Amino acid sequence: MRRSVKRGISGYSFFFLVILVAALLVPVVSAGNGFALPQSTAVIHTTPPLNLTTRVHPQFSIINITQTLALWNDDMHWGLTESRIKEYGDKLENQVLVNYRDDMGWFAVYNLTEFVDDVGSTIGLDDEQKLAFAYHEKDWQQYKIEFMEIPGFKSPEILHFFASGKVLDNTSRPVPGVTVRFISDLTYDGKNLSSTAISDHDGNWWIKIAWGKHQSINVTKDGYEPVTQEITLENETNVMDFQLTPQPKPAPVFPFVVVISVFIGYLAIRSRKKDG
Secondary structure: OOOOOOOOOOHHHHHHHHHHHHHHHHHHHHHHOOOOOOOOOOOOOOOOOOOOOOOOOOOEEEOOHHHHHHHHHHHHOOOOOHHHHHHHHHHHHHHHHHHHEOOOOOEEEOOHHHHHHHHHHHHOOOHHHHHHHHHHHHHHHHHHHHHOOOOOOOOOOOOEEEEEEEEEEOOOOEOOOOEEEEEEEEEEOOEEEEEEEEOOOOOEEEEEEEEOOEEEEEEEOOOEOOEEEEEEOOOOEEEOOEEEOEOOOOOOOHHHHHHHHHHHHHHHHHHHHHHO
16 A cells, blocks of 8 residues: 655745745836836946055056146146147156156056146146145046046036236225235145235236135235235135225434434534533
8 A cells, every 4th residue: 555645845945935936026016116226336436456466556547648738727727828738748748757657658646746746846836836736636536536427426616716806005006016815724735725916017916726615815015004804705706806004104213313413413512612
């Protein structure tokens, strides 16, 4: 007599089968109800993942110096002509950036401060421009590389402004040779970004680039009371006039000296007459 064998599904097997079916059905049900699963987005990074077996990767790389110099010129209002950009581009490639060339022919930058100093010294930037250049490049790397590939992301504008105006005295006459200095609350490497202008013979001054919305302005010239002002820039272009008040002049010494000399001379003459 043969005994029939009953086969069934154990409780554990049934539980795992239910989990598997649910996992397969979730995307279908979600799509039907308008629910979208999160999608991953590719992001471009400044450097590939660090490989400890090789040297440190560069902060960024440049493939065409002249084109890059043209972009910097536009962004930072250096005012270079096309011919000067070409001249400086060749000069940078031949004299300075050859030291940054990597095995692929790109110019690899490992130290931003050193790079900015080399470029700035070669094309004649002053200390303020070098500092602003370093901040600009750091800020550019922060958003332009990291976020340019995210759909719908609008790159934030770099906070820089143009400012101009006129310096007059208390009689509305232009004052030449006045130092107008904008000091930003933005810092790079522990230093506040600043921009300086000197008024011309008509009292006109202009600053091609002021970094940051919040600025402390100092207007100074020997012989005049200094002017200090805190402002918040809202417009890309700003016009500001300043009025300087002459410092009080000390009483002239010459008349006093003459009076004293005459009086002493008079006393001396009288004394001689008495003796005689």
